[in-house]
Structures are given as C-alpha cells and as structure tokens.
Amino acid sequence: xxxxxxxxxxxxxxxxxxxxxxxxxxxxxxxxxxxxxxxxxxxxxxxxxxxxxxxxxxxxxxxxxxxxxxxxxxxxxxxxxxxxxxxxxxxxxxxxxxxxxxxxxxxxxxxxxxxxxxxxxxxxxxxxxxxxxxxxxxxxxxxxxxxxxxxxxxxxxxxxxxxxxxxxxxxxxxxxxxxxxxxxxx
Amino acid sequence: xxxxxxxxxxxxxxxxxxxxxxxxxxxxxxxxxxxxxxxxxxxxxxxxxxxxxxxxxxxxxxxxxxxxxxxxxxxxxxxxxxxxxxxxxxxxxxxxxxxxxxxxxxxxxxxxxxxxxxxxxxxxxxxxxxxxxxxxxxxxxxxxxxxxxxxxxxxxxxxxxxxxxxxxxxxxxxxxxxxxxxxxxx
DNA sequence: CAATATATGATACGACTGTTTCAATAACGG
DNA sequence: CCGTTATTGAAACAGTCGTATCATATATTG
Numbered sequence: 338x339x340x341x342x343x344x345x346x347x348x349x350x351x352x353x354x355x356x357x358x359x360x361x362x363x364x365x366x367x368x369x370x371x372x373x374x375x376x377x378x379x380x381x382x383x384x385x386x387x388x389x390x391x392x393x394x395x396x397x398x399x400x401x402x403x404x405x406x407x408x409x410x411x412x413x414x415x416x417x418x419x420x421x422x423x424x425x426x427x428x429x430x431x432x433x434x435x436x437x438x439x440x441x442x443x444x445x446x447x448x449x450x451x452x453x454x455x456x457x458x459x460x461x462x463x464x465x466x467x468x469x470x471x472x473x474x475x476x477x478x479x480x481x482x483x484x485x486x487x488x489x490x491x492x493x494x495x496x497x498x499x500x501x502x503x504x505x506x507x508x509x510x511x512x513x514x515x516x517x518x519x520x521x522x523x
Numbered sequence: 524x525x526x527x528x529x530x531x532x533x534x535x536x537x538x539x540x541x542x543x544x545x546x547x548x549x550x551x552x553x554x555x556x557x558x559x560x561x562x563x564x565x566x567x568x569x570x571x572x573x574x575x576x577x578x579x580x581x582x583x584x585x586x587x588x589x590x591x592x593x594x595x596x597x598x599x600x601x602x603x604x605x606x607x608x609x610x611x612x613x614x615x616x617x618x619x620x621x622x623x624x625x626x627x628x629x630x631x632x633x634x635x636x637x638x639x640x641x642x643x644x645x646x647x648x649x650x651x652x653x654x655x656x657x658x659x660x661x662x663x664x665x666x667x668x669x670x671x672x673x674x675x676x677x678x679x680x681x682x683x684x685x686x687x688x689x690x691x692x693x694x695x696x697x698x699x700x701x702x703x704x705x706x707x708x709x
Numbered sequence: 710c711a712a713t714a715t716a717t718g719a720t721a722c723g724a725c726t727g728t729t730t731c732a733a734t735a736a737c738g739g
Numbered sequence: 740c741c742g743t744t745a746t747t748g749a750a751a752c753a754g755t756c757g758t759a760t761c762a763t764a765t766a767t768t769g
Contacts, residue, residue: 341745443632443633451626716765718762720760725755
C-alpha cells in the first residue's frame with residue numbers, strides 16, 4: 338500500500354527539460370534556473386533523476402531519440418536516386434528548425450573531446466546515424482560492406498553544417514553540396 | 524619616472540596560459556587553477572588582462588596565431604598537385620600532435636553557437652583559413668572567384684576531423700579522404 | 710633620501726553551484 | 740483513523756566562481 342508512484346511526472350519533466358536544453362544549450366545549464374523554467378524545484382529534479390549528471394544523460398538520450406524519430410519520418414523514399422536522397426537529408430538537417438538539434442550535437446561533441454570520461458559511448462552519436470544513413474546510400478557504395486562512402490557523405494554534411502552554423506552563408510554551403518553531388522555523379 | 528612596466532610578463536603569461544588552455548580545454552577554465560598551474564595568482568591574471576573574458580579572447584587569438592604559423596610552415600609546396608596538397612593538409616591536421624588545436628577549434632565553435640554574443644567575429648575562424656586554403660586549391664576551382672571548391676574541401680576535412688576525433692577510427696577516415704580524392708580526380 | 714609608478718599578496722564580497730537534511734504534506738490500502 | 744509510501748518545500752552546507760579592496764613591496768628618477 339501507500340501512495341502510488343507517479344512515473345508520468347518524471348517523463349513530463351524530462352520532456353520539458355529536453356526542450357529547455359535544446360533551447361538554451363548544455364554549457365551553462367544549472368539546476369535552479371532549469372527548475373524555475375519548468376515550474377518545479379531543484380529538489381524534485383534530484384528526486385526524479387539522482388544527480389545533475391544523470392539528468393543530463395537522460396536529456397541527451399531523449400534528444401537523440403527525438404532526432405532519430407524525426408529523421409526516420411523524413412528520410413527520402415528508397416525509390417529516389419542517391420543524389421536526391423542526399424539533397425533531401427541536407428535540406429532537412431540544415432533547415433532552421435533543426436538548429437537546436439544541430440547546436441546540441443556540436444556541443445556534446447566538443448564536451449566529449451574535453452571530457453571523454455563523461456561520454457563512455459561517445460562513438461554512438463556517429464555510428465547511430467550510420468546504420469540508417471549507410472543503408473540509405475548503399476547503391477553508391479563500392480562494395481557490400483563499404484563504410485567509406487557513408488563516412489564521406491556524413492563528413493560532407495557535418496562539415497557543411499559546421500560552416501553554415503558558423504558563417505550563416507546558406508548560398509555558399511548549398512552550392513558546395515551541389516558540387517559534391519556533381520562529383521558523385523561522374 | 525617610477526618603476527618601469529614589464530610587458531614581457533604579460534606575454535609570457537599569455538603563452539603559458541595558451542598552453543594550459545590547449546591542454547585542458549576552455550570549458551571548465553577558471554582563474555584559480557589556471558593561476559596555480561602558471562605559478563602566478565588570479566590577482567595578476569586580472570592585472571595583466573582586465574577580466575577573464577579578455578584573457579580568454581587573448582588566449583584564443585594566440586592559439587589562432589600559432590595555428591596559422593604552423594599551417595604556413597607546413598603547407599605543401601605550390602608545385603604539388605591539388606590532390607597531394609589536400610592529402611598533405613589532411614595528414615598534417617589529423618596528426619595526433621594537432622589534437623589540442625583541433626579540440627579547441629571545435630570547442631570554440633560549439634560555445635559560439637550557444638553564446639554568439641561572446642564571439643562577434645566568429646566567422647573569422649572559418650574565413651581565416653579560406654584565404655590561405657582557397658588559394659591553395661585555386662587550380663581545381665571552377666572559376667576565378669570560386670568559393671565553392673574551398674568550401675567543400677574544408678567541409679570534408681572538418682567533417683572527417685569530427686569523425687576521427689569522435690570515433691578514433693583513422694583507417695576509415697583516411698580511406699574516406701582517399702575516396703574524396705578519387706572523386707576529385709575524375 | 711623622497712617621490713612615483715608598477716607589481717603583488719592577502720583577503721573578502723556576493724553570487725552561484727550541486728547536493729543534503731529535516732520536516733511537512735498527500736494519496737493510497739486496511 | 741492508521742500505517743505506509745510517495746512527494747515536496749525550506750533551508751542549509753560546503754564549495755567555487757569572478758572580481759574588488761587595501762595594503763605592501765619593488766624598482767626607478769630626481
């Protein structure tokens with residue numbers, strides 16, 4: 338007996354905390370402002386998650402989950418050519434609506450470089466996308482187990498994202514992708 | 524009259540502080556541990572630089588200066604083909620010795636995304652390299668003012684660096700560069 | 710020596726951090 | 740109502756942060 342637990346509260350808090358982190362970034366995150374924004378208290382954040390560290394882990398997992406779901410929804414159909422699929426992915430991920438995800442993505446990568454001990458599975462952020470995207474570009478691969486083509490394709494996307502988020506020069510980055518598509522064609 | 528100022532002290536401190544930041548990263552930087560590592564005091568750090576913010580700016584400028592100098596030393600000779608130059612740049616920048624620079628580079632980028640107000644000239648980190656690297660690949664450009672080719676080349680390098688620093692998979696990233704060279708050739 | 714300007718240590722301030730402690734409240738079954 | 744378990748608020752703790760204050764030391768010129 339006794340009062341029944343309410344797991345929905347933790348879930349709701351996690352969802353809203355993820356929104357907050359996507360909006361404000363990971364860098365300066367602290368419990369008191371976060372709690373205030375979520376209409377809760379630091380006390381409850383530590384009650385539901387056991388420490389700030391675990392809260393952050395949960396938020397990052399949730400963000401990854403959301404990103405993967407959105408990507409699955411928007412993956413270009415298999416029927417399209419590899420070029421069309423590449424263009425589709427670039428258009429999707431470079432859209433302004435994805436900026437918070439992209440920002441968090443880069444932030445986690447940078448933090449992982451400085452403090453690898455906090456990210457025991459840091460390679461996942463790369464290889465996660467590989468399984469889906471590698472399959473997407475299977476037909477332009479040089480062999481059945483070609484990891485090189487997805488590596489290069491993703492490098493171009495990430496590199497152009499880096500450029501776009503820094504310079505904001507969409508025209509130039511879009512054209513660089515055009516050029517890459519052109520190279521792939523010949 | 525009065526005691527003469529000693530500008531060499533500030534310079535020496537800046538040099539050692541840059542070493543420290545390259546080794547420890549920007550994220551958790553704080554004055555007291557930094558001062559302890561440099562055999563000085565927070566008091567003196569604020570005396571020479573006026574605030575932590577200005578100290579960081581000076582360190583980043585110094586790091587950029589060093590990186591540019593090293594790059595200038597190691598740029599492949601003009602006589603080489605574009606492919607050889609690209610391979611040379613990749614070999615140089617992906618070498619383990621450059622890891623601290625690369626790490627700081629990504630860290631600044633991520634921090635700039637979260638707090639653009641602290642980096643009024645954030646596009647410089649991109650365009651700086653452009654002037655030198657764009658010129659390096661002038662001969663594979665499609666036109667006299669082709670910004671697209673350097674954009675793509677740098678995107679590949681940065682994207683592969685991102686991958687390499689995350690996964691540590693040198694073999695796969697090296698091969699992805701091979702593949703890119705192959706695409707450029709045809 | 711005095712006057713002067715730079716350099717430096719010691720210390721304190723106020724704000725913030727993640728976390729803990731203690732007590733109170735709330736919702737349930739019996 | 741009672742026992743029990745879940746939840747929650749208020750406050751405190753021990754620490755770190757950037758920075759300011761004040762006094763002192765050091766090196767120079769006249």
